[in-house]
Amino acid sequence: MSAERPVDLLMRTVVDAGLCTRCGTCVGACPEGVLSIPDPTGACLPAAGEGCTSCGLCLAACPGAQLAFEPFERELFGDAPSHGLLGVVRSAWIAHASDPGVRRGGASGGVVTALLLDSLRRGETGGAALFAPHEREPWRGWGRIARSGEEIRAAAQSRYHLSPLNTVLGEAASSGTPLAYAGLPCQIHGLRRLERAGWRPRSPLRPVVGVYCGNNLYFAGTAAVMRKLGVRRLADVERIAYREGEWPGSFSVRTRDGRERSVPKLHFNQAIPFYINRRCLFCVDLANELADVSVGDGWMKEGSGGGGWSVALVRSETGERAWRETIASKAVVAEEISVEDAARMHGHAFDLKKRGSFLRLDLWRRFGCAVPRYDRRPPREPFGRRAGEILVSAQFALASSKAGRLIFAALPLGATGRLFASLRAVWMRRSSRGPGGA
Numbered sequence: 001m002s003a004e005r006p007v008d009l010l011m012r013t014v015v016d017a018g019l020c021t022r023c024g025t026c027v028g029a030c031p032e033g034v035l036s037i038p039d040p041t042g043a044c045l046p047a048a049g050e051g052c053t054s055c056g057l058c059l060a061a062c063p064g065a066q067l068a069f070e071p072f073e074r075e076l077f078g079d080a081p082s083h084g085l086l087g088v089v090r091s092a093w094i095a096h097a098s099d100p101g102v103r104r105g106g107a108s109g110g111v112v113t114a115l116l117l118d119s120l121r122r123g124e125t126g127g128a129a130l131f132a133p134h135e136r137e138p139w140r141g142w143g144r145i146a147r148s149g150e151e152i153r154a155a156a157q158s159r160y161h162l163s164p165l166n167t168v169l170g171e172a173a174s175s176g177t178p179l180a181y182a183g184l185p186c187q188i189h190g191l192r193r194l195e196r197a198g199w200r201p202r203s204p205l206r207p208v209v210g211v212y213c214g215n216n217l218y219f220a221g222t223a224a225v226m227r228k229l230g231v232r233r234l235a236d237v238e239r240i241a242y243r244e245g246e247w248p249g250s251f252s253v254r255t256r257d258g259r260e261r262s263v264p265k266l267h268f269n270q271a272i273p274f275y276i277n278r279r280c281l282f283c284v285d286l287a288n289e290l291a292d293v294s295v296g297d298g299w300m301k302e303g304s305g306g307g308g309w310s311v312a313l314v315r316s317e318t319g320e321r322a323w324r325e326t327i328a329s330k331a332v333v334a335e336e337i338s339v340e341d342a343a344r345m346h347g348h349a350f351d352l353k354k355r356g357s358f359l360r361l362d363l364w365r366r367f368g369c370a371v372p373r374y375d376r377r378p379p380r381e382p383f384g385r386r387a388g389e390i391l392v393s394a395q396f397a398l399a400s401s402k403a404g405r406l407i408f409a410a411l412p413l414g415a416t417g418r419l420f421a422s423l424r425a426v427w428m429r430r431s432s433r434g435p436g437g438a
Protein backbone atom coordinates (compact mmCIF):
# COMPACT_ATOMS: atom_id res chain seq x y z
CA MET A 1 0.00 0.00 0.00
CA SER A 2 1.42 3.43 -0.94
CA ALA A 3 1.98 6.04 1.81
CA GLU A 4 -0.54 8.88 2.10
CA ARG A 5 0.68 12.01 0.26
CA PRO A 6 1.35 15.09 2.48
CA VAL A 7 -1.41 17.05 0.75
CA ASP A 8 -3.91 14.25 1.36
CA LEU A 9 -2.81 14.12 5.00
CA LEU A 10 -3.37 17.89 5.20
CA MET A 11 -6.86 17.54 3.78
CA ARG A 12 -7.77 14.64 6.07
CA THR A 13 -6.24 15.79 9.36
CA VAL A 14 -6.83 19.54 9.09
CA VAL A 15 -9.42 20.53 6.51
CA ASP A 16 -11.86 17.61 6.85
CA ALA A 17 -11.25 17.49 10.62
CA GLY A 18 -12.53 21.07 11.01
CA LEU A 19 -9.17 22.45 12.15
CA CYS A 20 -8.49 24.86 9.28
CA THR A 21 -7.99 28.45 10.45
CA ARG A 22 -8.28 29.70 6.83
CA CYS A 23 -4.85 31.33 7.04
CA GLY A 24 -4.05 30.46 3.40
CA THR A 25 -0.46 29.40 4.17
CA CYS A 26 -0.70 26.05 2.38
CA VAL A 27 -1.85 27.80 -0.80
CA GLY A 28 0.91 30.43 -0.68
CA ALA A 29 3.54 27.82 0.21
CA CYS A 30 2.88 25.41 -2.65
CA PRO A 31 5.62 25.84 -5.28
CA GLU A 32 3.49 24.03 -7.87
CA GLY A 33 0.28 26.05 -7.49
CA VAL A 34 -1.66 22.90 -6.62
CA LEU A 35 -3.80 24.44 -3.88
CA SER A 36 -6.42 27.17 -4.13
CA ILE A 37 -9.40 28.57 -2.21
CA PRO A 38 -12.30 28.29 -4.63
CA ASP A 39 -14.98 29.79 -2.37
CA PRO A 40 -13.50 32.67 -0.31
CA THR A 41 -16.88 34.09 0.76
CA GLY A 42 -18.29 30.64 1.56
CA ALA A 43 -16.49 27.83 3.40
CA CYS A 44 -13.17 29.46 2.42
CA LEU A 45 -11.30 26.13 2.55
CA PRO A 46 -8.26 25.06 0.51
CA ALA A 47 -8.78 22.48 -2.25
CA ALA A 48 -6.14 20.47 -4.09
CA GLY A 49 -5.77 20.25 -7.87
CA GLU A 50 -3.25 18.36 -10.05
CA GLY A 51 0.54 18.45 -10.13
CA CYS A 52 1.56 17.70 -6.53
CA THR A 53 5.23 16.63 -6.19
CA SER A 54 4.81 15.61 -2.53
CA CYS A 55 7.37 18.18 -1.32
CA GLY A 56 5.48 18.38 2.00
CA LEU A 57 5.73 22.17 2.43
CA CYS A 58 1.95 22.69 2.78
CA LEU A 59 1.71 20.19 5.63
CA ALA A 60 4.87 21.40 7.39
CA ALA A 61 3.66 25.01 7.35
CA CYS A 62 0.05 24.42 8.39
CA PRO A 63 -0.74 25.75 11.90
CA GLY A 64 -4.25 24.23 11.97
CA ALA A 65 -3.67 21.02 13.93
CA GLN A 66 -0.66 21.88 16.10
CA LEU A 67 1.62 24.67 17.20
CA ALA A 68 4.54 24.74 19.62
CA PHE A 69 5.19 28.36 20.65
CA GLU A 70 8.31 27.88 22.74
CA PRO A 71 10.81 26.90 20.04
CA PHE A 72 9.72 29.93 17.99
CA GLU A 73 9.95 32.23 21.01
CA ARG A 74 13.53 31.07 21.69
CA GLU A 75 14.50 31.47 18.04
CA LEU A 76 12.82 34.86 17.49
CA PHE A 77 13.05 36.54 20.88
CA GLY A 78 16.06 34.98 22.66
CA ASP A 79 15.89 34.25 26.37
CA ALA A 80 13.36 36.94 27.34
CA PRO A 81 10.73 35.54 29.72
CA SER A 82 7.24 34.92 28.40
CA HIS A 83 4.20 36.55 30.08
CA GLY A 84 1.40 34.02 30.66
CA LEU A 85 -1.19 36.02 28.68
CA LEU A 86 0.80 38.22 26.29
CA GLY A 87 3.78 36.08 25.29
CA VAL A 88 7.31 37.58 25.20
CA VAL A 89 7.18 41.37 25.62
CA ARG A 90 10.21 43.72 25.59
CA SER A 91 8.06 46.81 26.05
CA ALA A 92 4.36 47.76 25.99
CA TRP A 93 2.90 51.01 24.65
CA ILE A 94 -0.35 52.87 24.24
CA ALA A 95 -0.19 54.78 20.97
CA HIS A 96 -1.86 56.34 17.97
CA ALA A 97 -0.76 57.50 14.53
CA SER A 98 0.36 61.15 14.49
CA ASP A 99 -1.25 61.82 11.12
CA PRO A 100 -4.93 62.51 11.97
CA GLY A 101 -6.05 60.90 8.69
CA VAL A 102 -4.15 57.67 9.40
CA ARG A 103 -5.47 57.64 12.97
CA ARG A 104 -9.07 58.21 11.88
CA GLY A 105 -8.73 55.70 9.02
CA GLY A 106 -7.45 52.93 11.32
CA ALA A 107 -9.39 50.29 13.25
CA SER A 108 -8.16 51.65 16.59
CA GLY A 109 -5.23 54.13 16.58
CA GLY A 110 -3.96 53.56 13.02
CA VAL A 111 -0.68 52.26 14.46
CA VAL A 112 -0.28 49.31 12.08
CA THR A 113 -0.69 51.56 9.06
CA ALA A 114 1.67 54.18 10.54
CA LEU A 115 4.37 51.52 11.11
CA LEU A 116 4.05 50.15 7.58
CA LEU A 117 4.02 53.63 6.03
CA ASP A 118 7.06 54.72 8.01
CA SER A 119 9.08 51.62 7.01
CA LEU A 120 8.23 52.39 3.38
CA ARG A 121 9.09 56.09 3.74
CA ARG A 122 12.50 55.28 5.28
CA GLY A 123 13.19 52.97 2.34
CA GLU A 124 13.56 49.89 4.55
CA THR A 125 10.75 48.16 2.71
CA GLY A 126 9.31 48.43 -0.75
CA GLY A 127 5.76 47.78 0.53
CA ALA A 128 3.83 45.30 2.63
CA ALA A 129 2.03 41.98 2.27
CA LEU A 130 -1.38 42.52 3.85
CA PHE A 131 -5.15 41.90 3.72
CA ALA A 132 -6.81 44.66 1.69
CA PRO A 133 -10.15 45.28 -0.03
CA HIS A 134 -10.44 43.23 -3.24
CA GLU A 135 -10.15 45.34 -6.39
CA ARG A 136 -13.24 44.01 -8.19
CA GLU A 137 -15.24 42.75 -5.20
CA PRO A 138 -14.96 45.59 -2.68
CA TRP A 139 -17.14 43.80 -0.11
CA ARG A 140 -14.35 41.35 0.76
CA GLY A 141 -10.66 41.41 1.61
CA TRP A 142 -7.84 39.51 -0.12
CA GLY A 143 -4.11 39.04 0.34
CA ARG A 144 -2.11 41.50 -1.72
CA ILE A 145 1.19 43.35 -1.85
CA ALA A 146 0.73 47.07 -1.28
CA ARG A 147 3.60 48.93 -2.90
CA SER A 148 2.61 52.54 -2.31
CA GLY A 149 1.54 54.65 0.67
CA GLU A 150 -1.89 54.95 -0.90
CA GLU A 151 -2.29 51.17 -1.13
CA ILE A 152 -1.15 50.69 2.48
CA ARG A 153 -3.65 53.34 3.65
CA ALA A 154 -6.44 51.69 1.64
CA ALA A 155 -5.83 48.43 3.56
CA ALA A 156 -6.30 50.06 7.00
CA GLN A 157 -9.07 48.90 9.37
CA SER A 158 -10.10 45.39 10.34
CA ARG A 159 -12.09 43.06 8.14
CA TYR A 160 -13.97 40.63 10.34
CA HIS A 161 -14.34 37.77 7.93
CA LEU A 162 -12.29 34.67 7.12
CA SER A 163 -9.06 35.90 5.65
CA PRO A 164 -6.65 33.58 3.84
CA LEU A 165 -4.03 36.34 3.66
CA ASN A 166 -1.11 33.93 3.24
CA THR A 167 -2.17 32.96 -0.27
CA VAL A 168 -0.08 36.07 -1.07
CA LEU A 169 3.15 34.39 0.10
CA GLY A 170 3.86 32.87 -3.32
CA GLU A 171 3.97 36.36 -4.85
CA ALA A 172 5.80 37.81 -1.82
CA ALA A 173 8.53 35.15 -2.17
CA SER A 174 9.61 36.53 -5.52
CA SER A 175 9.58 40.20 -4.50
CA GLY A 176 12.91 41.85 -5.35
CA THR A 177 12.45 44.45 -2.59
CA PRO A 178 12.03 43.70 1.15
CA LEU A 179 8.43 43.72 2.33
CA ALA A 180 6.79 44.27 5.69
CA TYR A 181 3.89 41.99 6.65
CA ALA A 182 0.71 42.52 8.70
CA GLY A 183 -1.55 39.66 9.78
CA LEU A 184 -3.59 37.77 12.37
CA PRO A 185 -2.03 35.32 14.87
CA CYS A 186 -2.85 32.15 12.89
CA GLN A 187 -1.51 33.74 9.69
CA ILE A 188 1.76 34.54 11.48
CA HIS A 189 1.86 31.02 12.98
CA GLY A 190 1.68 29.75 9.38
CA LEU A 191 4.34 32.19 8.18
CA ARG A 192 6.73 31.21 11.02
CA ARG A 193 6.21 27.50 10.41
CA LEU A 194 6.82 28.00 6.71
CA GLU A 195 10.08 29.85 7.39
CA ARG A 196 11.17 27.03 9.67
CA ALA A 197 10.32 24.48 6.95
CA GLY A 198 12.94 26.06 4.69
CA TRP A 199 10.89 28.58 2.71
CA ARG A 200 13.31 31.17 1.35
CA PRO A 201 11.78 34.30 -0.19
CA ARG A 202 14.15 36.53 -2.20
CA SER A 203 13.92 39.10 0.62
CA PRO A 204 12.70 38.25 4.14
CA LEU A 205 9.35 39.68 5.29
CA ARG A 206 10.25 42.18 8.05
CA PRO A 207 8.91 43.62 10.30
CA VAL A 208 6.11 41.13 10.91
CA VAL A 209 3.35 43.22 12.47
CA GLY A 210 0.60 41.24 14.19
CA VAL A 211 -2.90 42.39 14.99
CA TYR A 212 -4.66 40.96 18.05
CA CYS A 213 -7.45 38.51 17.25
CA GLY A 214 -10.35 37.37 19.45
CA ASN A 215 -12.11 35.39 16.72
CA ASN A 216 -13.12 35.57 13.08
CA LEU A 217 -16.40 35.03 11.21
CA TYR A 218 -17.64 33.46 8.01
CA PHE A 219 -18.37 36.09 5.38
CA ALA A 220 -22.01 34.99 5.78
CA GLY A 221 -21.97 36.95 9.09
CA THR A 222 -21.21 40.16 7.21
CA ALA A 223 -23.87 39.31 4.61
CA ALA A 224 -26.45 38.64 7.37
CA VAL A 225 -25.80 42.01 9.04
CA MET A 226 -26.00 43.73 5.64
CA ARG A 227 -29.36 42.08 4.96
CA LYS A 228 -30.64 43.44 8.29
CA LEU A 229 -29.51 46.86 7.10
CA GLY A 230 -31.50 46.38 3.89
CA VAL A 231 -28.60 45.48 1.55
CA ARG A 232 -29.55 42.24 -0.20
CA ARG A 233 -27.21 41.99 -3.20
CA LEU A 234 -23.41 42.02 -2.96
CA ALA A 235 -23.28 43.49 -6.44
CA ASP A 236 -24.89 46.67 -5.02
CA VAL A 237 -22.05 47.18 -2.52
CA GLU A 238 -19.50 49.87 -3.32
CA ARG A 239 -17.60 49.90 -0.02
CA ILE A 240 -17.63 48.17 3.36
CA ALA A 241 -15.85 49.44 6.47
CA TYR A 242 -16.06 47.56 9.77
CA ARG A 243 -14.63 50.35 11.96
CA GLU A 244 -15.76 53.61 10.35
CA GLY A 245 -15.84 56.91 12.27
CA GLU A 246 -15.36 57.61 15.97
CA TRP A 247 -13.46 54.75 17.71
CA PRO A 248 -14.43 51.94 18.24
CA GLY A 249 -16.30 52.79 15.06
CA SER A 250 -19.25 51.47 13.10
CA PHE A 251 -19.83 48.75 10.53
CA SER A 252 -20.83 50.75 7.51
CA VAL A 253 -21.90 49.87 3.96
CA ARG A 254 -22.12 52.23 1.00
CA THR A 255 -24.21 51.02 -1.93
CA ARG A 256 -23.88 52.10 -5.55
CA ASP A 257 -26.92 54.36 -5.23
CA GLY A 258 -24.86 56.49 -2.79
CA ARG A 259 -26.72 55.38 0.37
CA GLU A 260 -24.69 54.81 3.53
CA ARG A 261 -26.01 52.47 6.26
CA SER A 262 -24.25 51.65 9.51
CA VAL A 263 -24.48 49.97 12.88
CA PRO A 264 -22.06 50.47 15.84
CA LYS A 265 -19.14 48.01 15.74
CA LEU A 266 -20.01 46.70 19.20
CA HIS A 267 -23.51 45.89 17.88
CA PHE A 268 -22.02 44.13 14.82
CA ASN A 269 -20.38 41.80 17.37
CA GLN A 270 -23.74 40.13 17.98
CA ALA A 271 -23.07 38.14 14.79
CA ILE A 272 -20.12 36.39 16.50
CA PRO A 273 -21.90 33.43 18.17
CA PHE A 274 -23.89 32.76 14.99
CA TYR A 275 -21.07 32.95 12.44
CA ILE A 276 -17.78 32.28 14.26
CA ASN A 277 -15.30 29.89 12.62
CA ARG A 278 -15.46 26.92 15.00
CA ARG A 279 -11.64 26.59 14.87
CA CYS A 280 -11.40 30.02 16.54
CA LEU A 281 -13.03 28.56 19.67
CA PHE A 282 -9.83 26.53 20.19
CA CYS A 283 -7.33 29.30 19.44
CA VAL A 284 -5.14 30.30 22.41
CA ASP A 285 -3.34 33.32 20.91
CA LEU A 286 -5.01 36.70 21.35
CA ALA A 287 -1.99 39.02 21.33
CA ASN A 288 -0.22 37.59 18.26
CA GLU A 289 2.59 36.04 20.23
CA LEU A 290 4.96 35.32 17.33
CA ALA A 291 4.89 38.79 15.73
CA ASP A 292 7.78 41.30 15.91
CA VAL A 293 5.29 43.93 17.08
CA SER A 294 1.67 43.18 18.10
CA VAL A 295 -1.11 45.77 17.96
CA GLY A 296 -4.64 45.69 19.40
CA ASP A 297 -7.34 48.04 20.59
CA GLY A 298 -6.07 50.31 23.38
CA TRP A 299 -9.14 49.80 25.58
CA MET A 300 -7.52 51.50 28.60
CA LYS A 301 -8.25 54.78 26.73
CA GLU A 302 -11.85 53.84 25.84
CA GLY A 303 -14.15 56.78 26.55
CA SER A 304 -11.28 59.30 26.72
CA GLY A 305 -12.49 61.01 23.52
CA GLY A 306 -10.31 62.57 20.83
CA GLY A 307 -9.82 59.50 18.60
CA GLY A 308 -8.70 55.89 18.67
CA TRP A 309 -5.85 54.28 20.56
CA SER A 310 -3.89 51.08 20.00
CA VAL A 311 -1.87 48.98 22.40
CA ALA A 312 1.50 47.90 20.95
CA LEU A 313 3.74 45.10 22.27
CA VAL A 314 7.33 45.03 21.08
CA ARG A 315 8.74 41.50 21.11
CA SER A 316 11.84 41.06 18.92
CA GLU A 317 14.98 43.05 18.03
CA THR A 318 13.53 43.62 14.57
CA GLY A 319 10.33 44.92 16.16
CA GLU A 320 12.25 47.11 18.59
CA ARG A 321 14.20 48.76 15.75
CA ALA A 322 11.11 49.39 13.64
CA TRP A 323 9.13 50.70 16.63
CA ARG A 324 11.88 53.05 17.91
CA GLU A 325 12.41 54.44 14.42
CA THR A 326 8.68 54.99 13.95
CA ILE A 327 8.61 56.92 17.24
CA ALA A 328 11.78 58.84 16.33
CA SER A 329 10.31 59.93 13.01
CA LYS A 330 7.17 61.06 14.87
CA ALA A 331 4.86 58.82 12.84
CA VAL A 332 3.23 57.67 16.10
CA VAL A 333 2.54 59.30 19.45
CA ALA A 334 3.40 56.65 22.04
CA GLU A 335 3.50 56.37 25.81
CA GLU A 336 5.14 53.39 27.53
CA ILE A 337 2.89 51.38 29.87
CA SER A 338 3.45 48.40 32.13
CA VAL A 339 3.04 44.88 30.80
CA GLU A 340 0.37 44.27 33.46
CA ASP A 341 -1.63 47.31 32.25
CA ALA A 342 -1.40 45.91 28.74
CA ALA A 343 -2.78 42.58 29.96
CA ARG A 344 -5.51 44.13 32.13
CA MET A 345 -7.22 46.13 29.37
CA HIS A 346 -7.97 42.88 27.50
CA GLY A 347 -9.03 40.82 30.51
CA HIS A 348 -12.34 39.84 28.85
CA ALA A 349 -10.63 38.58 25.68
CA PHE A 350 -7.97 36.71 27.67
CA ASP A 351 -10.78 35.06 29.56
CA LEU A 352 -12.08 33.80 26.20
CA LYS A 353 -8.72 32.65 24.84
CA LYS A 354 -6.49 31.80 27.79
CA ARG A 355 -9.11 30.15 29.98
CA GLY A 356 -12.14 29.37 27.80
CA SER A 357 -10.16 27.94 24.86
CA PHE A 358 -8.29 25.47 27.09
CA LEU A 359 -11.53 24.36 28.73
CA ARG A 360 -13.17 23.90 25.32
CA LEU A 361 -10.14 21.96 24.02
CA ASP A 362 -10.47 19.60 26.95
CA LEU A 363 -14.25 19.32 26.65
CA TRP A 364 -14.32 18.64 22.91
CA ARG A 365 -11.42 16.18 23.19
CA ARG A 366 -13.46 14.21 25.73
CA PHE A 367 -16.27 14.02 23.18
CA GLY A 368 -13.82 12.47 20.70
CA CYS A 369 -13.58 15.54 18.44
CA ALA A 370 -10.36 16.54 16.70
CA VAL A 371 -8.83 19.62 18.39
CA PRO A 372 -5.49 21.41 17.88
CA ARG A 373 -2.47 20.70 20.09
CA TYR A 374 -0.37 23.44 21.74
CA ASP A 375 2.61 23.50 24.08
CA ARG A 376 0.89 26.07 26.36
CA ARG A 377 -0.21 24.71 29.76
CA PRO A 378 -3.88 25.15 30.67
CA PRO A 379 -4.56 27.06 33.90
CA ARG A 380 -6.35 25.27 36.77
CA GLU A 381 -9.99 26.33 36.84
CA PRO A 382 -12.59 26.01 39.62
CA PHE A 383 -15.67 23.85 39.06
CA GLY A 384 -17.93 26.88 38.46
CA ARG A 385 -15.75 28.16 35.61
CA ARG A 386 -15.61 24.72 34.00
CA ALA A 387 -19.37 24.29 34.27
CA GLY A 388 -19.84 27.79 32.80
CA GLU A 389 -17.78 26.82 29.78
CA ILE A 390 -20.14 23.91 29.03
CA LEU A 391 -22.95 26.48 28.76
CA VAL A 392 -20.80 28.76 26.59
CA SER A 393 -19.93 25.86 24.24
CA ALA A 394 -23.58 24.81 24.05
CA GLN A 395 -24.57 28.38 23.23
CA PHE A 396 -22.00 28.56 20.39
CA ALA A 397 -23.18 25.20 19.01
CA LEU A 398 -26.86 26.21 19.09
CA ALA A 399 -26.32 29.72 17.74
CA SER A 400 -24.30 28.54 14.74
CA SER A 401 -26.89 25.90 13.75
CA LYS A 402 -29.31 26.53 10.87
CA ALA A 403 -32.10 27.31 13.36
CA GLY A 404 -29.84 29.67 15.31
CA ARG A 405 -29.03 31.64 12.18
CA LEU A 406 -32.71 31.88 11.27
CA ILE A 407 -33.39 33.32 14.71
CA PHE A 408 -30.51 35.78 14.22
CA ALA A 409 -32.04 36.91 10.92
CA ALA A 410 -35.32 37.67 12.71
CA LEU A 411 -33.81 39.57 15.66
CA PRO A 412 -33.93 43.37 15.56
CA LEU A 413 -30.36 44.64 15.10
CA GLY A 414 -30.57 47.66 17.42
CA ALA A 415 -32.13 46.03 20.51
CA THR A 416 -29.92 42.91 20.49
CA GLY A 417 -26.89 45.05 19.67
CA ARG A 418 -27.45 47.11 22.80
CA LEU A 419 -27.84 43.92 24.83
CA PHE A 420 -24.54 42.58 23.45
CA ALA A 421 -22.72 45.86 24.13
CA SER A 422 -23.98 45.86 27.77
CA LEU A 423 -22.95 42.22 28.31
CA ARG A 424 -19.48 43.07 26.98
CA ALA A 425 -19.22 46.04 29.36
CA VAL A 426 -20.04 43.78 32.36
CA TRP A 427 -17.57 41.13 31.15
CA MET A 428 -14.84 43.79 30.72
CA ARG A 429 -15.48 45.23 34.19
CA ARG A 430 -15.31 41.84 35.88
CA SER A 431 -12.26 40.63 33.99
CA SER A 432 -10.32 43.91 34.46
CA ARG A 433 -9.94 43.03 38.16
CA GLY A 434 -6.98 40.96 37.01
CA PRO A 435 -6.05 38.31 34.49
CA GLY A 436 -7.67 35.71 36.64
CA GLY A 437 -10.59 37.76 37.77
CA ALA A 438 -13.28 37.10 35.18
Ligand SMILES: Cc1cc2nc3c(=O)[nH]c(=O)nc-3n(C[C@H](O)[C@H](O)[C@H](O)COP(=O)(O)OP(=O)(O)OC[C@H]3O[C@@H](n4cnc5c(N)ncnc54)[C@H](O)[C@@H]3O)c2cc1C
Pocket residue numbers: 105106107108109110111112113114130131132141155156157158159160161162163165182183184211212213214215216217295296297298310311349
Ligand atom coordinates in the same frame (compact mmCIF):
# COMPACT_ATOMS: atom_id res chain seq x y z
C1 LIG B 1 -10.66 39.26 12.69
C2 LIG B 1 -10.07 40.24 13.66
C3 LIG B 1 -10.30 40.09 15.03
C4 LIG B 1 -9.74 41.00 15.94
N1 LIG B 1 -9.98 40.83 17.28
C5 LIG B 1 -9.46 41.72 18.17
C6 LIG B 1 -9.69 41.59 19.58
O1 LIG B 1 -10.40 40.68 20.03
N2 LIG B 1 -9.13 42.50 20.41
C7 LIG B 1 -8.34 43.53 19.95
O2 LIG B 1 -7.84 44.33 20.73
N3 LIG B 1 -8.11 43.67 18.63
C8 LIG B 1 -8.63 42.79 17.74
N4 LIG B 1 -8.38 42.94 16.40
C9 LIG B 1 -7.43 43.98 15.98
C10 LIG B 1 -8.06 45.35 15.89
O3 LIG B 1 -9.31 45.26 15.22
C11 LIG B 1 -7.13 46.28 15.09
O4 LIG B 1 -6.72 45.65 13.89
C12 LIG B 1 -5.89 46.61 15.87
O5 LIG B 1 -6.26 47.30 17.04
C13 LIG B 1 -4.95 47.50 15.04
O6 LIG B 1 -5.60 48.69 14.77
P1 LIG B 1 -4.82 49.86 14.04
O7 LIG B 1 -5.77 51.00 13.92
O8 LIG B 1 -3.52 50.08 14.72
O9 LIG B 1 -4.53 49.20 12.63
P2 LIG B 1 -4.87 49.73 11.18
O10 LIG B 1 -3.96 50.87 10.88
O11 LIG B 1 -6.31 49.90 11.00
O12 LIG B 1 -4.36 48.50 10.30
C14 LIG B 1 -5.00 47.26 10.42
C15 LIG B 1 -4.23 46.25 9.60
O13 LIG B 1 -4.87 45.01 9.78
C16 LIG B 1 -4.93 44.33 8.53
N5 LIG B 1 -6.14 43.49 8.51
C17 LIG B 1 -7.42 43.89 8.53
N6 LIG B 1 -8.25 42.84 8.53
C18 LIG B 1 -7.46 41.75 8.47
C19 LIG B 1 -7.74 40.37 8.42
N7 LIG B 1 -8.98 39.90 8.45
N8 LIG B 1 -6.69 39.53 8.33
C20 LIG B 1 -5.42 40.00 8.32
N9 LIG B 1 -5.10 41.30 8.40
C21 LIG B 1 -6.11 42.16 8.47
C22 LIG B 1 -5.02 45.43 7.48
O14 LIG B 1 -4.45 44.98 6.28
C23 LIG B 1 -4.23 46.57 8.11
O15 LIG B 1 -2.92 46.57 7.64
C24 LIG B 1 -8.95 42.07 15.48
C25 LIG B 1 -8.73 42.22 14.10
C26 LIG B 1 -9.29 41.33 13.19
C27 LIG B 1 -9.05 41.52 11.72
Ligand code: SF4
Pocket residue numbers: 006007029030031032033034035051052053054055056057058059
Ligand atom coordinates in the same frame (compact mmCIF):
# COMPACT_ATOMS: atom_id res chain seq x y z
S1 SF4 C 1 3.54 20.25 -4.18
FE1 SF4 C 1 4.18 20.33 -2.05
S2 SF4 C 1 3.16 22.12 -1.21
FE2 SF4 C 1 2.14 21.63 -3.16
S3 SF4 C 1 0.39 20.37 -2.56
FE3 SF4 C 1 2.09 18.98 -3.06
S4 SF4 C 1 3.09 18.60 -1.06
FE4 SF4 C 1 1.80 20.39 -0.82
Ligand code: SF4
Pocket residue numbers: 010014015019020021022023024025026027046058061062063064164190
Ligand atom coordinates in the same frame (compact mmCIF):
# COMPACT_ATOMS: atom_id res chain seq x y z
S1 SF4 D 1 -2.33 26.10 6.11
FE1 SF4 D 1 -4.01 27.37 6.88
S2 SF4 D 1 -5.52 27.38 5.17
FE2 SF4 D 1 -4.10 25.66 4.79
S3 SF4 D 1 -5.11 23.90 5.75
FE3 SF4 D 1 -3.69 24.74 7.25
S4 SF4 D 1 -4.94 26.12 8.49
FE4 SF4 D 1 -6.08 25.71 6.58
Ligand code: SF4
Pocket residue numbers: 021184185186187213214215216277279280283284285
Ligand atom coordinates in the same frame (compact mmCIF):
# COMPACT_ATOMS: atom_id res chain seq x y z
S1 SF4 E 1 -9.07 33.38 16.55
FE1 SF4 E 1 -7.14 32.39 16.08
S2 SF4 E 1 -7.65 30.91 14.49
FE2 SF4 E 1 -9.33 32.38 14.56
S3 SF4 E 1 -8.80 33.92 13.00
FE3 SF4 E 1 -8.06 34.65 15.00
S4 SF4 E 1 -5.94 33.95 15.08
FE4 SF4 E 1 -6.95 32.78 13.47
